[in-house]
Amino acid sequence: MSFQLHLDESDLLRCRFALSPLGETQAAVRVLDRPDMHGYHLPWLRLIREAAAGLDLRPLWLLMPRSGHSPDFFSPPPSGPMPSFEEEIAGVRALDPELARQDLALTLANRPEVLHSPAGRAMLADPARTLQDLADLLELAWRALIAPHWPRLRALLEADIAYHSRRLAAVGFERLLGELSPQLSWSASTLTIVGVQGRHSRVLGGQGLVLIPSVFCWPDAVSGFEPPWQPAIVYPARGIGGLWTRSADRTPQALARLLGRGRAEILYALDEPAGTSALAERLGFALSSVSEHLSVLRAAGLLTSRRYGHQVLYERTPLGIALAAPDAPGA
Structure with missing residues (x-):
């Protein structure tokens, strides 16, 4: 199974790196739902154990299946290189509720047991309230799980971008992709992501591509952002072995x-x-x-x-x- 992103010359001119504190927050929430899969983060899990115990993350976990679509509005690709969490969560809160409903429906279509539950029906019946409730919960997760450790995380992510920016200048886009993750490859103007669930193809059409390093997505490269979001790839950052x-x-x-x-x-x-x-x-x-x-x-x-x-x-x-x-x- 694979995702394929088709780029033309204008897309290549608009490829850029960015950080996403909101993206790290939702990825960290995922780690809490399956800590046995992320041994590198055991020191972090110990650090945040008490804070995490005070959070009810079940509404977010309902929308984070092990495979298939998750809501893109949980962490839309950042519009700038280094947005703050406050800027990103404000963008989520300002989202059109109808767009949020469509995103939720796409996620719940793969989880019929949630779709037909009282919680699932309530999410789709009042997407405006659902959007604000989920944004509130992501903000609580940020404050409890990520913000106390953000200087350390941000330093590693910025170092990753600095390193790969130099590599881009030295070896070019095609070789860089393979260095970002073994799941990425380039051929005939097509970027392929292997080892993912399902098949997906998207023509970028001049929107360009955002490359986002992540600590908590390790070891996977992740994509799948649907219109109207700018295409993006979240890839595992370098150096997490010594992070904690x-x-x-x-x-x-x-x-x-x-x-x-x-x-x-x-x-x-x-x-x-x-x-x-x-x-x-x-x-x-x-x-x-x-x-x-x-x-x-x-x-x-x-x-x-x-x-x-x-x-x-x-x-x-x-x-x-x-x-x-x-x-x-x-x-």
Whole structure:
């Protein structure tokens, strides 16, 4: 089974990357419904256990089948590169209720047991109220499950976009797709997504394509957005293996003796580019300490920096990579 997206030259000119905090929220809600399938997120599941216990997510889970369509309005492709959650949820609340009803009906058509239940009938009978109730629940989920950890998540997602933007310039669109996910391939102006339920084909017609990295969709690439939404692919972000671990638990002792514990932890934490706030949150350091250590490491030629969006991202130079390598001498 596969999805096929047919692009022309104008579509290729309109391909772009974007982040979606709302998309991460609904994907995280899915993880809670099937935690046994997402071992990489067990540390996160432990962190949010108490907060999640206070949420009734069943209305959302009813609309999140294991296979088949889920409402696109849960996380429509963002119109800008880095929207806030508040901007995205406001867009959901402003959605035409008739469009929401059609989206709900498409989802429930694959779940007759829900469609013919009192809950399903109520959703379709009053789509305006359903839309607001679901938006309220997504907002509660954001505040409880994602917002406390968003600096760390956003840093990883921004680093993924920065990395793949460079790869796009280096290897081109065709090779980039295969690097985003082994489920993606390109041939004869057609992007194919394999390993999905059903068959789907869409001609983009100049709308372009949004590429959205995600932590909680791992390991799958996801598409299927229907008109009027802009076509999009949600793909698994790089680097989630170390997302919930403290670098102090992995930092080589020899590196700590050479640079000092604080600077060594920062250098070792930069498996992916990150900003000052994200490093401070991840390591539990004061912002001022992180900023000072970054300046020293940069002056020593171990880090380089560049501006991306609203923040400055730091990454290792070749010398920094060599020093932080697990198999470096004395590590």
